[in-house]
Amino acid sequence: MxxxxxxxxxxxxxxxxxxxxxxxxxxxxxxxxxxxxxxxxxxxxxxxxxxxxxxxxxxxxxxxxxxxxxxxxGEGNILLSDKEPGPELDLALLSNRQWRGLAEMPLDGSTFGRLVELETKGGLVVATGPAALAGLTRLAARQRRLGVEAVAVPGDRLREFEPHLTEDVAGGYRYPQDMQVQxxxxxxxxxxxxxxxxxxxxxxxxxxxxxxxxxxxxxxxxxxxxxxxxxxxxxxxxxxxxxxxxxxxxxxxAPRRGFVLVTEPLPPLIRHKVYLADYIADVASDSAALQTSAVVEGTGAGTVLIGASRERVGFDRAISLPVLRQLAAGAVRLFPVLRDVAVIRAYRGFRPYCPDxxxxxxxxxxxxxxxxxxxxxxxxxxxxxxxxxxxxxxxxxxxxxxxxxxxxxxxxxxxxxx
The missing domain is CATH 3.50.50.60 (FAD/NAD(P)-binding domain)
Known part of the structure; x- marks a missing residue:
């Protein structure tokens, strides 16, 4: 059990x-x-x-x-990969176990996991250069000591896991415990x-x-x-x-605004939640200014979700076309196959930002x-x-x-x- x-x-x-x-x-x-x-x-x-x-x-x-x-x-992230060792990672590990257990609970002739579209597909974090890869390697080593599964993937093997990923990557880490939910x-x-x-x-x-x-x-x-x-x-x-x-x-x-792009439904293209190592630094940043980093993942419905942006602009709900363009450009650099794919909508929300x-x-x-x-x-x-x-x-x-x-x-x- x-x-x-x-x-x-x-x-x-x-x-x-x-x-x-x-x-x-x-x-x-x-x-x-x-x-x-x-x-x-x-x-x-x-x-x-x-x-x-x-x-x-x-x-x-x-x-x-x-x-x-x-x-x-929200995108539905259940992640260990982006957590530095410390209290938040301890909480994430506890919560990850809870999600996996609750997913198997029978509910209305199905299971909780199926009803909420819980996908145990794992995450793939990639680095574009040697310095970023070295930082990612240090982080993964510290995470593994606390029970996080982090598997090194050389640059020439990344496309075994993501066939449409750009070749302009130095290497990365696969995180089998990462999940996505609706x-x-x-x-x-x-x-x-x-x-x-x-x-x-x-x-x-x-x-x-x-x-x-x-x-x-x-x-x-x-x-x-x-x-x-x-x-x-x-x-x-x-x-x-x-x-x-x-x-x-x-x-x-304080609210920290973020945008997400949603593509037209596609045949299965992207198997994991895939993001650049820069995303981890953006999450931990105290800056109020705009930050964007490529985060791409598929959904069970066939659409692809594209993020991620962060900025502290109060509860301003205005759509920012420059931000959306940056997100689209980042996704295409990571997955060139998305270049001619149509975006059917964009949405935004406010993350509850805490200074520490x-x-x-x-x-x-x-x-x-x-x-x-x-x-x-x-x-x-x-x-x-x-x-x-x-x-x-x-x-x-x-x-x-x-x-x-x-x-x-x-x-x-x-x-x-x-």
Whole structure:
């Protein structure tokens, strides 16, 4: 049996856990949930699913539809290849095991993996010159010591794995554990499972405030109602800083815009998620300026997804033709066969950027009753299940299996001035 399924079959009583307190409020009722999750993207959905399975009563609220934010504009990456050794890679390894286990779970006459188009196709990271290849080799060696599978592929053998790849590459590494999922399907099915475990999902209901009582957060106020709860989980993605500010605490998450091109459906051309080693540096960069690096992968529907761009321009949703041209040019350099392929659409989204490139996880000591699961930037889909596991363990009083200290919400300094 998989790691995910064996772990999640651990019995839980329906007691009030140590970190969840019923609100001390005149508006509280016997039906007040243990947990309100703010955000119905992939992270909120995963947390709602695992918290419900752990025995907590859960209500999910979102200002828009399910996956209406970052998740709906994601490529579906579940990656180890782009993670430097450290807390994020530890979380990615945990989450990768969770995804593989959940993929095999029977669901509605199929499996969860098939329903969400989970592809265990692996990744291929390539370098265009000796210096980039040397850096990639050093990274792979450090990753392997922690359990990442990274297989060196000489330049003259890369086309055995990707026949249409340019010959202008020095070498690369294959990462068999990398996966791809259809993120909107994944979030929707996780919320379906949460509902089956008793959760309530409220969409198109913006949170306008947090309820307070006895020195702690005791629920949320939406445009339609007050929802008293034992605890509130901030899983609001790129808008998580605004939710934190309602409690008077600072979580410096900012939107980092990115574009994706989608080609016409094609015969199978690209077997892995393929990207240049430069992409790893772009992910780790603190620059607010535009950065692009070639990232190309096929989908089960036959379309090819082309990225990746990053820039901090606030919540500016304008389409940038120069960025789209750069993405197309980068993809053609990597796969010349795409030169005459039609692009049928482009979309953009906002990654929840955190200054130290680590997510914000766990209880906030500055605002008791408020917990966070946000700030994953472009890795939220891949990290969602591991995040949900750690957050649920924290909420139910279990020792988290990964130290939450590097992800602590109060690591950024002072509270928001009142």
């Amino acid at each position: 998989s790691h995910y399924n064996s772990a999640s079959k651990r019995s839980h009583s329906r007691r009030r856990p140590d970190e969840v307190h019923m609100p001390d409020s005149a508006t509280a009722t016997a039906t007040a949930p243990d947990l309100v999750v703010v955000g119905a993207g992939i992270v909120g959905a995963a947390c709602a699913h695992q918290a419900s399975r752990a025995g907590l009563s859960v209500t999910v609220v979102d200002s828009g539809p399910i996956t209406g934010g970052t998740t709906g504009a 993120p909107m399907l994944a979030a929707a099915h996780l919320l379906r499972l949460a509902r089956r475990a008793g959760a309530t999902v409220l969409t198109h209901e913006p949170v306008t405030g947090l309820l307070r009582g006895a020195g702690r957060v005791t629920g949320v106020r939406t445009v339609r109602r007050d929802i008293p709860a034992g605890a509130v989980l901030n899983a609001a993605g790129s808008w998580a800083g605004e939710i934190a500010a309602l409690a008077g605490v600072r979580v410096p998450i 490139h680590l997510p914000v996880l766990g209880p906030d000591p500055r605002a008791p009753g408020l917990h966070h699961a946000c700030g994953h930037e472009g890795a939220g889909i891949g990290l969602s299940l591991g995040t949900a596991r750690l957050v649920t363990q924290s909420l139910t009083g279990e020792p988290p299996e990964i130290d939450l200290h590097p992800f602590r919400p109060d690591r950024f300094g002072p509270e928001v001035p009142q």
